[in-house]
Amino acid sequence: xxxxxxxxxxxxxxxxxxxxxxxxxxxxxxxxxxxxxxxxxxxxxxxxxxxxxxxxxxxxxxxxxxxxxxxxxxxxxxxxxxxxxxxxxxxxxxxxxxxxxxxxxxxxxxxxxxxxxxxxxxxxxxxxxxxxxxxxxxxxxxxxxxxxxxxxxxxxxxxxxxxxxxxxxxxxxxxxxxxxxxxxxxxxxxxxxxxxx
Amino acid sequence: xxxxxxxxxxxxxxxxxxxxxxxxxxxxxxxxxxxxxxxxxxxxxxxxxxxxxxxxxxxxxxxxxxxxxxxxxxxxxxxxxxxxxxxxxxxxxxxxxxxxxxxxxxxxxxxxxxxxxxxxxxxxxxxxxxxxxxxxxxxxxxxxxxxxxxxxxxxxxxxxxxxxxxxxxxxxxxxxxxxxxxxxxxxxxxxxxxxxx
Numbered sequence: 001x002x003x004x005x006x007x008x009x010x011x012x013x014x015x016x017x018x019x020x021x022x023x024x025x026x027x028x029x030x031x032x033x034x035x036x037x038x039x040x041x042x043x044x045x046x047x048x049x050x051x052x053x054x055x056x057x058x059x060x061x062x063x064x065x066x067x068x069x070x071x072x073x074x075x076x077x078x079x080x081x082x083x084x085x086x087x088x089x090x091x092x093x094x095x096x097x098x099x100x101x102x103x104x105x106x107x108x109x110x111x112x113x114x115x116x117x118x119x120x121x122x123x124x125x126x127x128x129x130x131x132x133x134x135x136x137x138x139x140x141x142x143x144x145x146x147x148x149x150x151x152x153x154x155x156x157x158x159x160x161x162x163x164x165x166x167x168x169x170x171x172x173x174x175x176x177x178x179x180x181x182x183x184x185x186x187x188x189x190x191x192x193x194x195x196x197x
Numbered sequence: 198x199x200x201x202x203x204x205x206x207x208x209x210x211x212x213x214x215x216x217x218x219x220x221x222x223x224x225x226x227x228x229x230x231x232x233x234x235x236x237x238x239x240x241x242x243x244x245x246x247x248x249x250x251x252x253x254x255x256x257x258x259x260x261x262x263x264x265x266x267x268x269x270x271x272x273x274x275x276x277x278x279x280x281x282x283x284x285x286x287x288x289x290x291x292x293x294x295x296x297x298x299x300x301x302x303x304x305x306x307x308x309x310x311x312x313x314x315x316x317x318x319x320x321x322x323x324x325x326x327x328x329x330x331x332x333x334x335x336x337x338x339x340x341x342x343x344x345x346x347x348x349x350x351x352x353x354x355x356x357x358x359x360x361x362x363x364x365x366x367x368x369x370x371x372x373x374x375x376x377x378x379x380x381x382x383x384x385x386x387x388x389x390x391x392x393x394x
Contacts (some may be wrong), residue, residue, distance in 0.1 A: 003261035005249060009242045015235065017227050018220040028246075029285050032259045035247050038212065043243035045206040046228070050236040052202060054230055062229045064200035075315040088226050 006032075050134050058129075060105030060122045070094075070102060077101045079136035083126060083155065085109050085143060093141065101139070104129065109142065110151040119152065126155070130162040137165040144171065203229075251267070255326075257302035257319045259284050267299060274298045276333040279324060280352065282306050282340060290338065298336070301326065306339065307348040315351065327359040334362040341368065 006028060014024035031039040056068035058073060070076060080101025084090050090103050106121045131136055138159055144147030156166050171189035173182060203225060211221035227251045228236040241290035253265035260266060267273060277298025281287050287300050325333055339345035353363050363387055370379060
């Protein structure tokens with residue numbers, strides 16, 4: 001069908017989330033036809049990032065420096081720490097351009113089903129940061145799932161001793177959302193948390 | 198949002214067919230979390246294939262050797278040449294494991310709209326191969342589109358002088374297809390080409 005190296009590349013690419021064997025083949029063909037303009041730069045970019053990637057010792061973010069650029073940015077408010085499950089959530093909040101505090105990446109979520117216990121997550125470092133005195137407020141930005149919320153409850157308990165303010169993201173109607181298509185839980189939360197117009 | 202190298206990698210990956218900015222971000226996060234097991238081998242695999250990839254001087258296939266393994270395979274029938282638009286089509290036919298002849302990759306399809314003329318495609322080499330005497334039959338395996346079929350007509354005219362037999366893929370009901378959902382053209386073709394049961 002094709003050289004062994006090409007087959008191996010297809011198999012590797014097929015492991016990426018959102019790609020399967022079919023789209024991996026298409027992707028490899030796209031690359032093969034654009035060797036100089038695309039394939040070589042892509043291979044180099046992957047190699048460079050892989051060589052440089054580091055977890056941030058302070059917040060758990062993945063970036064090419066440690067501490068990460070967010071932790072070292074003097075323009076960001078170190079008194080505000082947003083706790084997220086995953087680096088993907090950090091990226092999502094950064095894309096809003098509406099948060100200027102720092103982060104703490106848990107690296108997962110508590111889950112009895114998957115056997116994820118508190119000691120498996122980046123929780124001790126969070127408690128230590130909160131206890132160190134610089135942090136005014138911890139924003140718990142877990143997913144609004146059962147496991148996300150039970151993790152948030154657990155963290156609230158653990159953080160109580162530090163005395164820092166603990167907040168969570170607001171629930172409500174998504175922008176552009178139609179009431180008719182919204183689940184009852186969200187609608188009830190939006191009603192309860194109604195604000196003066 | 199993330200290091201400049203990571204952003205650049207996301208932008209590169211987002212160019213792959215089937216991926217957009219969102220899935221490229223997911224793919225990069227997947228890589229970042231699997232640096233040693235996945236990201237480094239992927240970067241190496243891309244680099245190796247990019248360094249080794251060559252168009253076959255005989256058939257236009259892309260592989261890591263020239264001539265390609267299909268052209269040099271003594272077990273394949275050199276008297277049979279299947280003409281396809283693209284390497285993707287070659288891979289598709291190879292996956293059927295039911296063809297043991299050789300190939301000729303046109304590298305595109307005639308298109309007045311896109312300004313693709315016969316001299317832009319790998320056609321002179323095909324005529325030369327057919328005229329050289331070893332080829333008994335040329336199978337035109339263009340897509341069953343207007344442009345694919347006009348390319349097939351053009352090639353039939355050009356190949357007439359060489360005296361080789363020219364055939365095309367059968368039209369008909371796809372395996373597993375339901376008549377009710379089939380377009381009229383395909384059904385008419387399947388009726389016309391009916392075979393003894």
